[in-house]
Amino acid sequence: MIGQDIPEAKRILNAGELVAIPTETVYGLAGNALNPVAVASIFETKNRPSFDPLIIHVPSLVEAENYVNDIPAALRKLAEHFWPGPLTLLLPRKSNIPDIVTSGLDRVAVRVPDHPLTLELLAQLDFPLAAPSANPFGYISPTSPKHVDAQLGDKISYILNGGKCKVGLESTIVGMEEDEVVVYRLGGLDISEIESIVGKVIVKSHSSSNPQAPGLLESHYAPAKPFLLGNLETLIAEYQERNVDFAVLSLAQTFPAVPVGNQIALSPQTDLKEAATHLFAAMRTLDESNAVVILAELMPEEGLGKAINDRLRRAATKG
Ligand code: TXA
Ligand code: MG
Secondary structure (H helix, E strand, O other), X not given: OEEOOHHHHHHHHHOOOOEEEOOOOOOEEEEEOOOHHHHHHHHHHHOOOOOOOOEEEOOOHHXXXXXXXXXXXXXXXXXXXXXXXXXXXXEXXXXXXXXXXXXXXXXXXXXXXXXXXXXXXXXXXXXXXXXXXOOOOOOOOOOOHHHHHHHHOOOOOXXXXXXXXXOOOOOEEEEEEOOXXXXXXXXXXXXXXXHHHHOOOEEOOOOXXXXXOOOOOOOOOOOOOOEEEOOXXXXXXXXXXXXXXXXXXXXXXXXXXXXXXXXXXXXXXXXXXXXXXXXXXXXXXXXXXXXXXXXXOOOOOXXXXXXXXXXXXXXXXXX
């Protein structure tokens, strides 16, 4: 079922079952974070390895303090500025957070999502919602209720319909090491905005072996079809030569020689925020096209372009 019935969503969650929830970043697959059985069924439904910890969603910073200790001053400032919003903080967890949520780590990932329906739902619950993106593990994150329905619709009883996600990229994940603010995942909140509040930060988003973030796996967000990154003109010439059906994902450019239905420009005005909003839906559309391979280009390495490029690189076919 897809609908906007908050009492129904609440009833299902209170029973220990799962509901897909809208956020400004991507849709989440949500369950009671304090109930280890509900959390286990999130991992099972997504087919996600259980060493990959989950983010808990709360309605406010005040509510977050029921689940974490000693919020460092710099991170508190970030929460005050950017919550509700696409920012996740790694904070020392209280003992009421079950091990299965954090994969046994000392820190729990917390955020206040910026979506009116989900904020209303959270305000009515007696527990936080653990929620990874509502897609099968490794596939592209969902940015509309129909994306969720297409892949997990038969496994979950309710999808709360909050329309299309207005940011379209997962939250930026931030924590502290010693006295330094560290970004573990690039995302919908631009680094420059974070730096405008707390000064220079360190970015550690690429090491898949990083013990602080075991889930930030290198290959992720991937379409089923081969996804190749490079110079589009060169790639197009190569695949025309080979006589292979291809699809094209660009920032702004369109290619007269490629059928209209086989190409998507993320933002004809080269607005990287707009490009971020369209990215995952475009990857899905091209994955469902009749092409056998998707050709794509990197964005300029500035603003949200960095986070988009992170997703494009993780989606790219290796080797
Ligand atoms: O925008 C978002 O963050 C979305 C929406 C639904 O809130 N959620 C999301 O969740 O992207 P997920 O599970 O797909 O990605 C969460 C990432 C994982 O890579 C995980 O490894 C990392 O957060 N993470 C979670 N808890 C952590 C922890 N305690 N320490 C380090 N990394 C953690
Ligand atoms: Mg995910």
